[in-house]
Amino acid sequence: PSSYSITLIPGDGIGPEIISVAKDVLVLVGSLEGIKFEFQEVLMGGAALDATGVPLPDDTLSAAKQSHAVLLGAVGGYKWDKNEKHLKPETGLLQIRKELGVFANLRPATVYSPLVDASTLKREVAEGVDIMLIRELTGGIYFGEPRGFGTNENGEEIGFNTEIYATHEIDRIAHFAFKVAQKRCGKLCSVDKANVLEASMLWRRRFLAIAQEYPDVELSHMYVDNASMQLIRNPKQFDTMVTNNIFGDILSDEASMVTGSIGMLPSASLGASGPGLFEPIHGSAPDIAGQDKANPFATVLSAAMLLRYGLGEEKAAKRIENAVVDTLNRGFRTGDIYSAGTKLVGCKQLGEEILKSVESNVHAG
Ligand code: NAD
Numbered sequence: 001p002s003s004y005s006i007t008l009i010p011g012d013g014i015g016p017e018i019i020s021v022a023k024d025v026l027v028l029v030g031s032l033e034g035i036k037f038e039f040q041e042v043l044m045g046g047a048a049l050d051a052t053g054v055p056l057p058d059d060t061l062s063a064a065k066q067s068h069a070v071l072l073g074a075v076g077g078y079k080w081d082k083n084e085k086h087l088k089p090e091t092g093l094l095q096i097r098k099e100l101g102v103f104a105n106l107r108p109a110t111v112y113s114p115l116v117d118a119s120t121l122k123r124e125v126a127e128g129v130d131i132m133l134i135r136e137l138t139g140g141i142y143f144g145e146p147r148g149f150g151t152n153e154n155g156e157e158i159g160f161n162t163e164i165y166a167t168h169e170i171d172r173i174a175h176f177a178f179k180v181a182q183k184r185c186g187k188l189c190s191v192d193k194a195n196v197l198e199a200s201m202l203w204r205r206r207f208l209a210i211a212q213e214y215p216d217v218e219l220s221h222m223y224v225d226n227a228s229m230q231l232i233r234n235p236k237q238f239d240t241m242v243t244n245n246i247f248g249d250i251l252s253d254e255a256s257m258v259t260g261s262i263g264m265l266p267s268a269s270l271g272a273s274g275p276g277l278f279e280p281i282h283g284s285a286p287d288i289a290g291q292d293k294a295n296p297f298a299t300v301l302s303a304a305m306l307l308r309y310g311l312g313e314e315k316a317a318k319r320i321e322n323a324v325v326d327t328l329n330r331g332f333r334t335g336d337i338y339s340a341g342t343k344l345v346g347c348k349q350l351g352e353e354i355l356k357s358v359e360s361n362v363h364a365g
């Protein structure tokens, strides 16, 4: 049997609750599919700040780098919100993404049919939506220099950041996105702000050049303001989307709501080599932390992405995804996706129901 080392980073807020569910699911799927996991749990974010004084301890980074894949809950919370930038939980997250070189972030927005009524959009608009949003993750305004605080010519305090993309950063995410689109419907929509921003102008120019190498993919371009409107107007027009770091951050939260809740969207962050980082797209949800209210599906689905993209264990990945659909079909819901006629449960109980579905291995449609 295959054997893998997995770094678990529960993090802050609801992080420990959702990671605990996802870990149980991995253990069960592993035992049923003949895969052995060795878990190492490490600190990041606020939990690491409290214990060690830094948001990304060296031990955490080296454990992550030495493992086959990293599964993360979420980081952040009120307690650390006023910290200086280098002492913020979120800085630890940005550091680990950069250190692992995971420049490509896959954020699938899939409307599961039992959840159509949880979407805030009309049934006919939401039904059947299946978008793969690819977010560039290690460049752009998140990392651009110069950045900081200063003073302008009037002596007024300023804060500034730089949206910047080098050709090689655009080219590698473009190749990644074209390859994903090739395996899906062959339709790729690149979202930018090329009517205003130079970084987007270069982005668009490089995508047009690289498109020549993928004649089987139909490339389109859309400005981000229009794209955010089109996602709500008619999300089914999209198949594979690709965009920069900050637009991808915003559009993925928006796309999540089409599917019913931000608690449904998983992600996979991949680099050219080395371990991938797998995490739900949502945050630490401090407003519901410790109350057993968190939706663990996004994290469980991130564990499925870990199996598929991180370890190449497609069968085990599919088994988890089938279990998610089966759990939904059996009516179990956390509060964020509850609708009349379904069964409201907490995070823990939902986890137990997912385990039952993994065990029974009903094949979803
Ligand atoms: P958030 O995603 O944590 O929460 C937004 C809203 O969605 C809240 O009402 C929350 O209760 C709800 N929600 C989120 N996930 C849920 C789930 N699984 N089940 C049910 N409801 C869920 O965003 P925020 O409130 O803007 O940020 C809170 C903290 O999380 C901040 O410190 C932020 O920096 C951090 N954050 C971390 C990550 C990450 O670690 N990847 C991502 C986003 C935000």
Ligand code: IPM
Pocket: 076, 090, 093, 094, 249, 281, 282, 283
């Ligand atoms: C996300 C989060 C992070 C981001 C924050 C917490 C740094 O919002 O993963 O979507 O902006 O990338």
Ligand code: MN
Pocket: 249, 250, 253, 281
């Ligand atoms: Mn975000």
